Amino acid sequence: xxxxxxxxxxxxxxxxxLATPPAQAQVxxxxxxxxxxxxxxxxxxxxxxxxxxxxxxxxxLVRGDRITDVGPGLAIPSGALVIDLSNxxxxxxxxxxxxxxxxxxxxxxxxTLIALANAQIxxxxxxxxxxxxxxxxxxxxxDIRDQIxxxxxxxxxxxxxxxxxxxxxxxxxxxxxxxxxxxxSIEDKDVNGPARARxxxxxxxxxxxxxxxxHHAGFRRHHAHVDTRREADQxxxxxxxxxxxxxG
Numbered sequence: 001x002x003x004x005x006x007x008x009x010x011x012x013x014x015x016x017x018l019a020t021p022p023a024q025a026q027v028x029x030x031x032x033x034x035x036x037x038x039x040x041x042x043x044x045x046x047x048x049x050x051x052x053x054x055x056x057x058x059x060x061l062v063r064g065d066r067i068t069d070v071g072p073g074l075a076i077p078s079g080a081l082v083i084d085l086s087n088x089x090x091x092x093x094x095x096x097x098x099x100x101x102x103x104x105x106x107x108x109x110x111x112t113l114i115a116l117a118n119a120q121i122x123x124x125x126x127x128x129x130x131x132x133x134x135x136x137x138x139x140x141x142x143d144i145r146d147q148i149x150x151x152x153x154x155x156x157x158x159x160x161x162x163x164x165x166x167x168x169x170x171x172x173x174x175x176x177x178x179x180x181x182x183x184x185s186i187e188d189k190d191v192n193g194p195a196r197a198r199x200x201x202x203x204x205x206x207x208x209x210x211x212x213x214x215h216h217a218g219f220r221r222h223h224a225h226v227d228t229r230r231e232a233d234q235x236x237x238x239x240x241x242x243x244x245x246x247x248g
Contacts, residue, residue, distance in 0.1 A: 032151030035064040038080040046070070047091040060090065093128025093156075101144070102136050112140045119144060119155040129157040134164040165191045165200050 033039075039062040046058040059074040060067060076082060101118040105111035122130050135141045141160040148155035191200050 029151040031154050033062075033065045038063050038077050039083060040074075040076040040080045041083045041090065042086050043088070043090040044086040045089040047089065049092050054089075057086075058090075091126075094126050095129040095131075096122065096127045097131045098133050099130045100134055100136065101130075101132050101141060102138075108138065108140070111138070112144065115140055116144055116153060116155065119148070119158065123154065123156045127156055129159070131159045131161075133161050135160070135162050137163065139163070165197050 041060040041062070043058045043060060044056065046055045046060070047053075048055055055072075057072055058070060059072070059076065061069040061074060061077075061080075099118075099122065101115040101122075102111055103114060103118060105114050119130065132141045139162050141158070142162060144153075144155065145158040145160050147153045148158060191197050
């Protein structure tokens with residue numbers, strides 16, 4: 001099953017890469033498909049995620065960056081680029097709803113380069129959308145998401161949390177090394193109760209220039225490996241619900 005996943009990711013990246021010649025490095029829109037670009041994929045086998053069925057001899061039409069039609073025997077528009085995958089299996093891009101693309105680096109530049117590489121690894125593995133649920137310091141996930149959206153770099157669609165909002169004494173990833181890019185009480189896990197969580201959410205919104213997609217607040221039993229001592233310090237679900245009432 002590994003090769004169909006890779007095939008899916010290669011197809012997604014390849015269609016976007018058709019937009020402009022490789023000489024135009026670091027130009028906004030380089031990896032965005034033109035709106036008038038039409039691509040037709042002949043799929044020998046196509047996995048239908050809704051029905052769970054494996055369909056045969058399908059045609060997938062892509063206009064710009066959107067799949068507009070799928071079915072057997074579809075008419076291929078004149079001038080469309082045809083990709084023949086008659087001997088391959090095609091599947092929709094997958095979604096990973098909990099990732100952390102920041103995994104290391106001793107400087108801000110190293111952290112960002114490693115994080116971008118991790119996002120691109122996800123894309124190459126067939127994950128066309130990911131949700132980053134904690135930057136573990138700083139807001140480079142917001143910048144990476146924005147650069148992917150602008151077409152300046154390749155990567156999956158990203159929904160990002162930035163820094164998580166967790167109560168005191170619940171940092172599961174203790175890190176006392178310098179250069180962690182902490183943001184005061186947010187990253188120090190000193191968010192206790194709905195009122196403080198609302199204030200921190202508004203503060204994050206201001207710092208990220210309203211660029212973050214969602215908040216991530218740790219609550220009871222959210223992490224399977226939480227021990228009983230730390231579980232007492234977690235938000236209750238009602239706390240999280242009340243905190244979400246004002247996102248700034």
